[in-house]
Amino acid sequence: MTAQALEQRDLTVVIGLEVHVQLETATKIFCGCSTEAADDEEPNTRTCPVCLGLPGALPVLNEAAVEAAVKIGKALDADVAEETRFHRKNYYYPDLPKNFQITQYDAPICSDGTLEIAVEGDRRDVGIQRAHLEEDPGSLQHEGGGIDTADYTLVNYNRAGTPLMEIVTAPDFRGPAEVRQFLAKLEEVLEYLGVFDSTRDGSLRVDANISLVPSEEARADGTIPTDALEAANRTEVKNISSHKGAEKALAYEVTRQKNAVERGRGVEQETRHWDESRGITVSMRSKEEEKDYRYFREADLPPLQVADWKERVPIPELPDARRERFREEYGLDAEAASKLTSTKEVADFFEDVAAEFDPDLAATWVADNLLGELNYRGMEITDVSGRLDEFKRLVELVAAGDITVKNAEEVVLREMLDEGDDPDTVIEREGLGKAAAGEVEGAVEEAIEENPEAVEDYHEGEEGALNYLVGQVMGKTGGSADPGTVNQLLRERLE
Amino acid sequence: MSETPVDAEEVRHVADLARVDLDESELEEFAAQFADILDYFDALDEVPEVESETDLVNVMRPDEVREGLTQEEALRNAPETEDGYFKGPRVS
Numbered sequence: 001m002t003a004q005a006l007e008q009r010d011l012t013v014v015i016g017l018e019v020h021v022q023l024e025t026a027t028k029i030f031c032g033c034s035t036e037a038a039d040d041e042e043p044n045t046r047t048c049p050v051c052l053g054l055p056g057a058l059p060v061l062n063e064a065a066v067e068a069a070v071k072i073g074k075a076l077d078a079d080v081a082e083e084t085r086f087h088r089k090n091y092y093y094p095d096l097p098k099n100f101q102i103t104q105y106d107a108p109i110c111s112d113g114t115l116e117i118a119v120e121g122d123r124r125d126v127g128i129q130r131a132h133l134e135e136d137p138g139s140l141q142h143e144g145g146g147i148d149t150a151d152y153t154l155v156n157y158n159r160a161g162t163p164l165m166e167i168v169t170a171p172d173f174r175g176p177a178e179v180r181q182f183l184a185k186l187e188e189v190l191e192y193l194g195v196f197d198s199t200r201d202g203s204l205r206v207d208a209n210i211s212l213v214p215s216e217e218a219r220a221d222g223t224i225p226t227d228a229l230e231a232a233n234r235t236e237v238k239n240i241s242s243h244k245g246a247e248k249a250l251a252y253e254v255t256r257q258k259n260a261v262e263r264g265r266g267v268e269q270e271t272r273h274w275d276e277s278r279g280i281t282v283s284m285r286s287k288e289e290e291k292d293y294r295y296f297r298e299a300d301l302p303p304l305q306v307a308d309w310k311e312r313v314p315i316p317e318l319p320d321a322r323r324e325r326f327r328e329e330y331g332l333d334a335e336a337a338s339k340l341t342s343t344k345e346v347a348d349f350f351e352d353v354a355a356e357f358d359p360d361l362a363a364t365w366v367a368d369n370l371l372g373e374l375n376y377r378g379m380e381i382t383d384v385s386g387r388l389d390e391f392k393r394l395v396e397l398v399a400a401g402d403i404t405v406k407n408a409e410e411v412v413l414r415e416m417l418d419e420g421d422d423p424d425t426v427i428e429r430e431g432l433g434k435a436a437a438g439e440v441e442g443a444v445e446e447a448i449e450e451n452p453e454a455v456e457d458y459h460e461g462e463e464g465a466l467n468y469l470v471g472q473v474m475g476k477t478g479g480s481a482d483p484g485t486v487n488q489l490l491r492e493r494l495e
Numbered sequence: 496m497s498e499t500p501v502d503a504e505e506v507r508h509v510a511d512l513a514r515v516d517l518d519e520s521e522l523e524e525f526a527a528q529f530a531d532i533l534d535y536f537d538a539l540d541e542v543p544e545v546e547s548e549t550d551l552v553n554v555m556r557p558d559e560v561r562e563g564l565t566q567e568e569a570l571r572n573a574p575e576t577e578d579g580y581f582k583g584p585r586v587s
Contacts, residue, residue, distance in 0.1 A: 025558050032561030043579040044570060048563035064558035083552075092514045094583050142585070154580035157569070292512055302551035 010215040011261065013254050014224055014232070015179055016171035018207040020164050021190060022136065023068040024197050028161035029135050030059030030102065030301075035162050037200075043156035051135075051161035053098030058300050065163035068195040069109045069133050070309045072165055075189050075318055076128050078113025082307045086133075086298040091288060094155050095137035103166075105295045108132035109304070115189070116320065117181050126182055127170030136162035159202075171209065171229060174222070176250035179208065183243035188319050192344045206240040210253050212261060233269040237281050240274050249274040253281050322347055330359035339367040345381045346371065352388055357395050365395050369409055373417055390416060394423040407432045407479055431478045443476040444489045458494055466490060501529040 028035055031050035049057035073080045087105035113128035138160035142150035167186070173179050187204065190196035197203055211234035213224050237253050240246045252274075257267045272281040317325070319341050326337040326347075340350045340363065354362040370391065374381065384391065394412055397403045403412065407430075415426045427433050447469050448455055454472075457465035466487070473486045503522040506529060510517045517525065566579050575582040 027558050027560050031563075032556070032559060033563045034560045042566055044581070045566050045579075046563060047569045048561075052564070052569060060554065060556045062558050063555040066555060090512075092512065094581070094586060140586070141580070148585075150585045153583045153586050154577060155583060156580055288512070292508075294512075302554045305552050 011212040011258065012215045012218055012224070013175055014171045014211050014213050014229060015173035015176075015250060016209045017169045017173070017179065017182070019167045019169070019183065019186065020205040021167065021196050022200060022203040023065055023163040023165055023195050025062055025064040025068065025163055027062055029062050029065045029133065029163035030161055033161060037158065041158065043154075043158060046158045047160070051097070052157055059102060061301060061304070062163060065133060066109070066304065066306055067309070067313055068163070068193070069131070069165055070306060070313045071193045071195055071315050072131055072167070072190065073110035073113065074310055074313070074315050075193055076110065076113030076115055076131065076167075078110040078128055078131060080307045080310045081107055081109055081111065083107060083303050083305050084109040085303040086301045087295045088298050090294045091292075094153060095140050095160070097138065097157055097160060101135060101137065102298050102301070103134035104132035109306070115182065115185060117178065117185050119178055119181065126172045129168045129170055131165055131167045134164050134166055136160065136164050171224065176247045176254065179250055180243045180247040183246055187243070192316055192319055194316075194344070202241060204242065206246050208237045208240065208246065208250055209234050210237065210250065210257065211235075212257050212267065233267040235267065235269070235281075236271045237274050238271060238284070241276070245274065245276055248279065249281060252279065256281065316344065330354055330363065332359070332363055336363050336367050339371060343381065345385060349381055349385065349388060353392055353395060356392060357399055361395065361399060365398075369413055373413055377417060379417065384417070387416075390422045397423060397427070401482075403427060403432055404479070404482060432480050440473070440477060440481045440486060441489060443473045443481070444486065444493055446476060447472040448493060455494065501526050501533065505529075
């Protein structure tokens with residue numbers, strides 16, 4: 001297709017993704033080195049002959065990485081292959097100590113899945129063509145300049161061998177915002193599965209294929225025929241490291257391609273590098289083609305037959321299903337159900353509380369109060385997971401009316417989070433236990449004696465005077481009296 | 496395989512992929528050697544099939560951390576290092 005012809009047509013954006021996610025295992029995929037990066041760790045301190053590619057070292061597959069891959073396959077409703085095997089992908093670059101990467105080629109562990117996303121309120125399935133296991137390369141630092149101007153390169157193999165799952169989607173995205181939604185959804189699902197940690201630096205990396213196809217080529221259901229896709233030149237954008245980054249990088253690249261077409265230059269088929277700090281994509285001279293990787297069987301790793309693991313390896317209820325169930329089982333509205341399933345830990349926490357208390361009360365306390373206060377402090381639910389019993393005790397005190405809602409929210413919960421105390425300790429220290437009846441009555445007596453003017457005003461019909469007296473009583477009881485009761489007692493006493 | 500002679504251009508491409516710098520005379524020399532090496536592989540076609548051992552499947556290890564190398568050990572064979580890193584030329 002020539003650029004001239006394209007200029008006059010309506011163009012549809014077509015994007016497909018290769019998403020690399022690091023799997024949360026204790027050790028690397030082919031050796032027993034730890035995957036746990038300590039803060040400010042020294043380079044090359046988590047290596048062994050296998051992940052350094054020393055002669056004679058033999059890889060042995062980590063069972064937990066396979067288990068994680070099967071879980072992902074199940075969650076994406078994919079097929080788990082009867083037999084799957086590993087290949088060597090050969091290329092010479094110092095991030096690969098062996099000069100090849102062990103990956104999967106013709107028989108990936110998972111294929112043909114889907115992940116549902118919501119696009120402008122509509123639910124849509126994104127096709128997952130395949131998902132395969134491979135090893136992460138090491139990390140490079142280009143010293144004294146950028147990637148192409150540096151004086152030299154420093155290499156750290158601590159990351160080399162971290163298990164990765166590469167998830168390849170069908171070209172089902174029609175814009176950058178959809179990609180961002182997909183990535184957020186994928187992260188959510190992977191975190192529910194317990195196989196992924198989004199807070200780990202570099203745990204998600206994305207390569208995206210982008211092309212512009214004449215809109216008239218699209219089928220009625222919005223899919224694009226293969227020949228139309230192949231006729232369009234595409235760019236592959238590499239080095240995207242977050243879902244926010246993906247939306248920005250793709251928005252940039254779509255605009256760049258549209259401009260190129262409008263100016264009659266057309267789009268060149270090439271690999272481009274997303275430069276996050278500059279917010280642009282730049283052309284990468286890549287001489288290598290698919291056949292240059294000279295894939296061949298990794299003879300050191302026997303094939304895998306783990307299709308039956310699909311039965312054996314359980315996965316938890318996934319976020320969409322859980323949201324739906326929360327609405328039905330607990331009668332929550334969409335917003336509350338969504339907040340309470342934002343992570344598996346939040347959902348588990350809520351269900352623990354809801355098992356013992358009224359679901360509405362539990363929802364208010366977890367979704368509004370607890371998550372609100374945690375968010376304000378930059379804390380996560382996982383910071384308080386171990387204090388579930390203390391939190392339940394607080395809800396119990398509120399439910400029983402032993403403490404006012406206001407005090408529970410504004411004093412006890414906050415001090416529990418700030419001071420790390422249990423609710424009874426805070427209540428004791430702050431004197432917030434609901435005042436004993438006698439104490440409240442005493443305070444009412446005192447307030448009346450000390451404020452003859454207010455009493456007089458009240459008798460003259462000023463309702464504001466009563467509020468003033470209620471305030472005085474509340475002050476004397478340190479806020480622990482129930483305002484309704486105080487109001488009642490004052491009225492009775494003043495009649 | 497050996498019916499297709501290996502030409503200098505192919506040797507250059509393979510050398511590029513392996514980041515090996517060859518001059519013109521070396522290209523010719525290696526082209527001849529490549530052809531010889533590929534001929535050796537033809538000999539394998541004449542080896543009769545033998546019964547092999549049962550193929551292994553599902554060889555895996557538990558996800559348990561094992562002691563690896565110290566930084567000093569890891570870097571011991573490196574010609575150049577800096578601050579605990581392997582040091583190499585610019586790559587792009």
